[in-house]
Amino acid sequence: MAKNSARDIEVTAFATHQVITQPNPLRKVLRRVDDKDMDDPVARAEQALADLSGEFKGWMATEVDRLTAAYAAICNDGFTKASRDELFHAAHDIKGDAATFGYPEAAGIAESLCRVIEHAPDLARVPAELFTHHINAILAIVHENTKLDRISVSAELRRRLRKVADDYLADVNRDRPEHLEVILAPSIVPAE
Template sequence: MAKNSAKDIEVKAFATHHVITQPNPLRKVLRRVKTPDMDDPVARAEQALAALSGEFKDWMAIEVDRLSAAWTAAQNEGFNDKRREELFHAAHDIKGDAATFGYPSAASIAESLCRVIEHAPNLAKVPAELFTHHVNAIVAIVHENTRLDSTSVSVELSRRLRKVADDYLADVNRDRPEHLEAILAPSIVPAE
């Protein structure tokens, strides 16, 4: 590389300091190409997502069926480590996928269900209605998401279920301060 000459270096003097700016030698080797055919990976990703969007409802239906089956198994046979993991993973997958697939309220409710499973000291002592309401709400949101008035109802349902779950968890974990901090933390699921 050629050395810069003194005339290429710019010096700005201030009362307390000097700023020395050297020319950028890469400008001489950089070639800008203007072409309408430039690859736009974001646009390609959006097109791919749009092409798949017709399948989102089917994918969510599969996830909801998995959640329902896990809850039914836990109800009929009781909780053990395997059934707890199945229920947690089904809810966790919905929490992660629902917002992307167009069901953000289902994601919030699934997060609340995950919190109950994760922080309840004894799942067998959790009122069955708490699980049932979460699972039924997710099923209803996924199956009834086409109605225009369903969004406000599902947001309110999500908010109330989260409040009930948090109140329950705060009560049963009052002697477990390491869990209270996580229970009282705000939701990590994006708001609608």
């Protein structure tokens, strides 16, 4: 980069201070674009998302299949570190993807399932129904998402499952105060 000469530097004197302004070397590489040719990256991203939206149902079905397979492996072989990790990652991926794919209530239920997996002191002692209800709720939401009257039902299901999971976790962690603070914190998944 070329050095500025003294004549390129502008000095403005005031009573109490001076302002020294250097020329902006980026002006040489800046390209002016006519208003009609302006690129809108947000519009491009929204269009790309709209173009992909036809794939969302298939992608969500794949995520749900992964979750159910992980839980089936646990039902057959019990909890191992690998099976626990696979169940957690499958639920976590649904938590992250579901809202984008058009299943926001499934995201909340997947978050609740992640919390159970993460904060239960002994997963083998967690009632199997707690896992089953979470997984079945996600399945139902994904398969019944096209019906508008199901939205309020799925929101209520999400709220109730979160409450049951939180009550369970608060009870089994009553002697572990470091977990109670996290368990009693509000959900990070945005509510619709």
